Amino acid sequence: MTKDVIALTERMPDPLSVLAGLLSGGPDKLVGALGDGAVVQLCDEQGRPLVSVEAPLLVEVEGEAERLLGATAPPVPYWWTEARATTGVEEAERLAGTFAARLATLVGGSAWPPEAARSLAVVETEGVSVAPAPAAAQPAVDVLTDKVAVVIQDRPVVAMTAWLSDAFRATAEAGLGLQIVSPPGSTLSPTVRDSLGSGWRSRWVVRDERDGYYDGRTGAVLAWQDGMFAPAATSTATSIDSPDATADSAAPQPSLAASFKEVAEFRERQLALTFRCVHPADDRLVLGGALESVWRELTGEPPAGWGTAEPANLSWSLRRLTDVAYERAPEPTWFVVVGRPDRPGLATARVKRTKAGVEEEITLAFGYGADEEPPLETLPGAAEVLATRHHLQSMLIQIRKARRDLAVPPRFEGPGVPLAFVLGAEEVRELPGDRARRTPLDRPPVPLGPKTRPALYYPLPGDPADLSGWRDFERLMRHLKGA
Template identity: 50%
Template sequence: MTKDVIALTPKMPDLPTLLAGLYAGGPDLGVNTLADGAVVQLCAPDGRPLVSVETPVLVQVPGETARLLGSEGSEASEGGEGGGHDGPVWWTEARASTAVAEAGRLAGSFAGRLVTVLGGAVWPPEAATTEVVPLTTDITAVPVPATATPAVDVLTPSTAVVIQDRPLVPMSSWLSDALRTAADNDRAVQIVTPPGARLTLATRTALRGLPNRWVVRDPEDGYYDGLSGAVLHWKGGTFTPVRDAHGDARLAGAFGAVTGANERQLLLTLRTRHPADPDLVLGRSLETACTRLTGRPPAGWSTAEPVNLPWSTRQVTDLARSRAPRPTWLIAVGHPDRPLLATLRVLRTPAGVEEDITLTLGYGDEEAPPLDAVEGLAAELDAEHGLVTLLTALRQGRRDLTVPAHAEPPPTPVTLTVGRTEADRIRRPPAPVPTPVRLGPGHRGPLHYRLGQDGEAWEQVRVLVGGLGTAES
């Protein structure tokens, strides 16, 4: 049974339409709001939430519905009055409680009623109905949820468990809220998915670091960690590795099932630093990198998926200023013909304003990653955007940049560039490293290192970063 249902409509769902959708459970159910009205909940007579509905989002970025929902999302955005794959579409997402059997059907009926009035389509298509779904479950036998966070299905003193029964798990605003709330309360977030599910790269990045986990249900091993492969069990209110008599974790058999597709990813990890100037415009480092590598700036940006806003360095800057001195984290995507996803973290430090950027691009069997453009990019970032470091790497991985629940080879570093300010302070490396070249005119440009192969390259990166006058993460 589907837990998440999405209505894709060419028109914005107004209040009367939303209320008509919420009437899917009949007159006995109630309505509640959370987050200053940003979330509307369809509730049982005793007040416990059955379906939570987020404020509709206008997705203006071409290809975004297809990226997150696959061919069904592409067809949905193309269909209906005013649709079109490249045109805007209103994305209204409903999340059903996993504790009540009728909740999934209620979410489908809510979305189906929106589409009946406004046109468009429901994802997944089989969830769409317009029937009234009576509540037959004995609510008094259902435990009262311990959390008001809509994305969380199970809450313990140590862990917030999020159950996702969808093929691709995005970094939705639901999930972002769960991660933020859990971190504030010293809890882990553990996402549970069926076998065959994948994560978006943004979700993978946000989930980084134990005790957060991606928990995959497996018919043979029960559960395993989708990122490490360790077989897991539920113990003490959290998923932990099953250990043998020697204390070692066992790898799930499904984790070793690596596909042989000859697809690659180009990864760039870069940091820039700027004086805290009132006229500073953020996002230009990322824009420069995307333009150098793809010929175009990013297509869109947002603080969650779906990425809904057309790319704008001014809007990125305004958001970061409004949140300062707290850090700002956001996502950017490329155009449909070139898989590209970036995360940007803006933070205020004693040295100025720093941008930490990860940029990943996907390439098929017959496509060559533009490694010859990296030196020019590094020189431009250093000359105009305050480059601190730029690490470039290649890895075998899916062209669509999604993360499967099986082993993937680690990336291999190709080059490391140290910006001129950092290069002037670099200490003599304690071990042999490649001889760098100076980029740009004169003898005071950034230091550019062409690294060795395989394990040797990572050791060279470790030695070079260790030789910097300031610690790099």
């Protein structure tokens, strides 16, 4: 059963409307608040939360409800209000559904998923027990051990919501891994995949009929053992409901889940760019210009929207993005940026202050269908714009066979292959002699910008069916580093 219920409404839920929704639990339920009122909780008589409701979010960007929920939202702008029920309590899940249904009825709109928000009746909750603290203290966390925090997400796309962002932050500060459990039909947003990183404790755990559980990124069959999901010694995993169960130690190594190995032939492709710009620290600095310039070069238009979590709720604005980064300084700021529904595009940007200045680290991807050609001819021009106007340090461009919608499935996907590497003008100047220009590659680099101080664009094979391009890339990196 779903743990998250979302109301998509035409008007902002006012306090009376929210209160009417919360009272769906009956007069014996209490209302509390966390995070200076950003999260409102419906609690039992002992103060333990049954349903946690986040502050309504105004969404100005088209396509986010369709991308993340597969739902049809009201015309923009509309309000997105999330309610999360305490895991394992059926009445709590019904409370969340009733809350969303009442909210949608009172202020106009709909609730997702539709089957979770059908009833407006008061939910009987006599004798209900809820998840014990400290797991319930963090609304997004369902199971907490001394090794990991486990989050159960029954959504079409597991996205970097404000709930999940808080869970990532809390587990990092506590030195814990984060493990996300989802049903087999779910996909990951690239933002979540990248945030999971390579930590051995943090995983995407997919429930599976044949193998129990497996890692959605590596395919390793998993078992719940020693307080976390870890690779199982056999192809049969145990349940999270049996924390004391261990895998058969006789098997020599983990196996791959059968579902993960069912590879689909993709005719769709993704074009991915990862680059870093280092700007001189200046009060007049406007952030986001590098990303907007590349977006325009590759699509002919600017990004559609941005935010500090998903859904990306704000219309694209360099000034508003810069203001948020300045308000959070000297702490780093993370943004997600999205494109229009007809041209799938998603980027993450991390802005931080360093001794070198203000750094923007950006990962950007666009999706293309079988009948669409990625605009490869525009890449040198995009690189030149970054090098001449936005203090580009370096950039790697890749292409891969993968889904047009950019979602990450729990199946094997081939890696990207490098199309080009770009070295910024300052980095070229710092290399001794002609090292940057004379490389072991078959094709010479293409100079970008002024002849007296160019950046260099290194073309690479870029065939999605041929991974040998990585050998050329490695040879180039070793050469540039003087190895």
